[in-house]
Structure formats: structure tokens, C-alpha cells
Amino acid sequence: MSMAAYDLTETIPARPKLLSVEDAKALDVRRMKELFSAHLNPGQVHFLKLLGFDKIKVESARGMHYITDDGRRILDFFGGFGSVAFGHNHPRILAARKRFADENRHEICMAFMSQYAAALAHNLAQIAPGDLDMVFLGSSGSEAMEAAIKVAEQAQGPTRSKVIYAANAFHGKTKGTLSITDSVLYQQQFALVDNRVKVPFGDLNAIRSAIESDPSIGIVVLETIQGGGGIIEAPASFWQGLRALCDKHGVLWVADEVQCGLGRTGRFFAFEEFGVIPDVTALAKSLGGSKSAMAAMIARREVYMKAYGKPKTALIHGPATFGGIGEACISAIEGLNILYEEDLIGNAEREGAHLIKRLKDIKARHPTLIKDVRGKGFMVGVEFNDFSETLPFGLKHMVALLDDKLKGSLCGFVGALLLKDYDTLVAFTEYNRNVIRLEPPLVATRADVDRFCDAFDDLLSRGVARIVTDYLRKVAVK
């Protein structure tokens, strides 16, 4: 189309009608829903409606709670899929950010070295075991995982670039990570990177036979605990066997710690539990102090130097424009110090064990509802029995009218009623609709854990028929 087709004076208004920051703060739920539907994601609004989450306007957030415009204090056991480790608006992180702003520190540092990026990389290298010393900074988990896959591929070279990944893996939605994210829904008809082999998660024999039969396999990528898969763990013997197998065949092991890392399981990295060290790992989510977008890929020095260690190769991947952005770096630096000074890792281990113990007691009281309780620290899954076959006929019919996502699964009903009746928020799970995920901030106290468990127990005591009718009455028809 030629430019002559447009009268630019007509199509570009003199001044677009923009909302101000104050206008944004003042938007009510009705208008937010309109704007979400018009400009962000209409389908997402549909899911929020199903759960009754579309009626909430959060005005502020502090520690374990969201505070709504009508004064409700919602206990956050969702934790942004692991991005709220420090709680909402941790005062030390707010103070560090304020000092940084008051001193007019610079954010963007592409031309000169950034003292903030340098210090953050130093801290991560100090924390990471072995010679996991070389850091790439980015802004999202997908970006860190892309960097992880690329550094491994670049180090291995083109003849060993095939990647082993796991069934039910979630590593991100960018094209490279999507290729090893095991979801038909997310992968759709996209053209994926096809040099990959899928194995069952935690199956060492499957990995061994894949590696032994295909010399082009040079990389294994695994979440240390599968989050989207429904909080799935593999035993220490698997990880130790994997390390030995990779060493024997010169295969690089990439550990995705985006969700399970940063202290959530009671260790800084979940893999530390098993006494083995991967070749490459990735962090994101809470790394920015639960206040900013910050992600890191950390590689063993030898691997990194082979990939990007020379002037000729230094710029192949990175630096990323926002990877070393000032305020995000200092939020991360302050966050890492808080993690140790406030013993948040120890807290996750102790209070996580208490959470799991209480949930197992609740399971014992509601054996027809709960199938399994599993996880480590503050990365916990509760799996419900599929109840689609056991519902009374009338209710089965009503439930069948609901969206596909809710059929047969108690999670949606339980999550919706926990919010509606107990001001408590939980998360759902990508690939297993019968699992709710509990990933509270690492600052959660015994009282927070008990409050959550009391609410959960009380709700389950209603029994399945009443949970479904309460949902239909209180959430679905509103």
C-alpha cells in the first residue's frame, strides 16, 4: 500500500487521549474488565469470571496479603507461581529502591560497566555451588532458559545440539523454550525447534537409552521439581545417576530452577538436596526481590568460556538491554541479602514441613476428596480425586454446563470458594487440573500456615456436593 493512501493529518490525532497514572489507579473492576477485553486478553477475562476473580480490585499489597478496594485482606498462598518469595513490598527492598531513586542512579548501562550488574553476578556466583560462576542477566524465566539452552548448544557445537526434555515440562513460551515445554495447547501449530527428544520425567533408563542410541544428544533440560506438571519430584538416585551419565557421555545438564529455586524448597537451589551440580541453571520469578523483573542464567565457567569466552564470541548472546538494569539489580542484591539475613530459606524448610504435615492430616480426614499431598518447603501440591463420576446426577448435569476446565475437577470450586468465603488465594496447575499449587511467600509464618490450613479444612468439611452447590450459588450465578 502506498503512503499516498493515508491522510496523516486525519489518522494521527493531535494528542492521543491517554490515561494518566492517577486515572490508572482509579479504574474500577468494570472498566478494567472492559480494557482487558478490548486490549489485553478477552479469553483470560472468561477464566477470571469462572473463578469469581474478576470482582477483585487490589489497591495495595503488603507481606502475605493483597488488600482490596473494599478492605478485604487476601492471604496469598498463590505467590505469583513463586514470584513473591519476599512477600509483597518487603520494606528493605522498598527502602533500597527509594535510596537508589533519590540518588538519581542510572538504570540503563549499555555503554559502561554497571556496578550493580557486577555486584549481582558476584553474589550469584558466591551462592551457586561448584564452578557455576558465569552469569547472564535477563528479565524473565523464558529469557534465562533461552540463554541456558543456547550456552549449552554453543558449547557443545552443532553435532551435539539435540536436547532431551521431560514429559509435562514447562520452561516458557518463547520459541526455543516452547519447543521443550510439553503442552499441545501452548505449542499449537507453531513451527518448533525440532532437534529434541522427550522422555518421562525422572526416568534415568529412558535418558540412558536415548543418549546411548543417539550421539547427537548433547543437552538434558529438566526442572528440578516440575511445577506446571503438578509438583512432581524425582528421587536423589535419579539426579545422582543423571550427573554420572552426563559426565560419562559429555552431555550438559541444564537445571531449570525458575520456579523451585531461590530458597523455595528449603535450599537455595532445589538440586542442592541431592549433592550434585548441574552444568547450567536458571533463576527468575522472585530474583528481582518480588518487585522487579530480573532473571539469571548461571553456567559453569568452563561451559561459558567455551561458548562465549573470546572477544569473537562475547556478543553472540548478550548483554540484554534490560538484563543489568539498575533498580532491578539492586532489588535482587538486597533480596539475596535478605534471604540469608532473615533466614527465609530456613523458614521455608521449617514452615513448609509444617504445611505439608497439616495438609497430610487434612487428607486423612478427607480421604475421598484428597488423593495426594506432595512437595518440599513452600512448593506444595494438593491433588484431588477426580469426582466427575461420583457426583449426584443433578449436580453432574449442572457441572457439565460449566466450562471444560472445571469439569471433574474440584480445584476450580475450591479455589473460588477459598477466595470468596475465606479471603485466601491458591494457584492452579497447567497440566493437571486436579492439583492446586501452594507457593506462599517465604516470609509466611506459622500463623499464616495455620490460617490457610484451617480455612482449607473447614471448606473441605462441607463435602463435595455442598462445595459444588456453594460454588454454583455464590460464584457461578453472580
Ligand SMILES: Cc1ncc(COP(=O)(O)O)c(C=O)c1O
Ligand atoms: C520452571 C519454569 N521455567 C520457566 C518459566 C518461564 O518464566 P517466565 O514466565 O518468567 O518467562 C516458568 C514460568 O512459570 C517456570 O515455572
